[in-house]
Amino acid sequence: MGAQRVAEVDVRKQALDEPGVLQVQLPSPVSLQVSLECGQVFRWKRCDFQGCPDIGIAYKGVTGGTGLIMGQSQPLSDLVWVRYDPGAVSPQDVRDTVLRYLSAEDDIPSIESRLAASGEVMREAVTFGRGLRIIKQDPWEALASYVLSINNSITNISRIIGYLSERLGEPCGLGEKSFPGPERIAGADLTCLRECKCGFRAQNLLDAARKVSGGEIDLDAIPTMTVDEARRELMRIRGVGPKVADCVLLFGYHKLEVFPVDVWVARAVSRYFMGGRPVSPEEARAEGLKRFGQLAGYAQEYLFYYLRSQEL
DNA sequence: AAACAGGTGCTAA
């Protein structure tokens, strides 16, 4: 019913040479709302899935180098509707991009049940965050984003990334602009980055862009390293400490065995697993790694989303 | 108005 409706709209829009529409089937349910709003990505804005009232929730953003709108008619479903610019990208590429971005191959039912079985708190956190998927971001964009996240608010991080894309990125469909590559940012000057409201992080971002574009840091080599090596490598960049490095490994390289510790996660570990005793970030990290092993990344994101929703 | 936000680098013990 809803599908038919969308198909009709699709045909009409195509005839008008406007963005196309397709649906992507995932192997297990996903919640776009949870996955895109839990704070792991900064590019997606709520919007209408134009002309399709059945699609209750939709987001516009950029991934895989193209502007997309993703939407769902139900909050938790294995079906995702996608609107794209047919002049910029093929339907098959859109499908592949979305499947990859949403980590279609992660066995979510298994991850959810194993974490839920690990204790009462995790059971509640998983229930609350059902449909969460660790997004596969572009490694450079993840690095830049988390360099910008230092001592910053999520809304402000999103805004800065928007400014940088608007100013230095390239049109990539649906009126969106891509996130500028390392060469582009390395070629910009400090003034430009300050004008994009990077603040004191401008210097750090520039350092990251220079090291990456100059080959001093090889982002393509990270997957061949052990997590510890990769961590040390990333931390050679100014402004990249343990937390940022772990976020880059989790969100840019899908290293699910890392456990990034920020103030919220440290708070969660203290409250739920250490009887309320204050813990250092390093102690919280050790506890997370020990407790969750290969699922640490997912556990961290459920905990973060769960605790924040309670206290925000 | 003052404090805080997905931390990190620097300095001093």
Added chain:
DNA sequence: TTAGCACCTGTT
């Protein structure tokens, strides 16, 4: 090794 502090900018 670790504690204390400053830091752009926007919000409350």
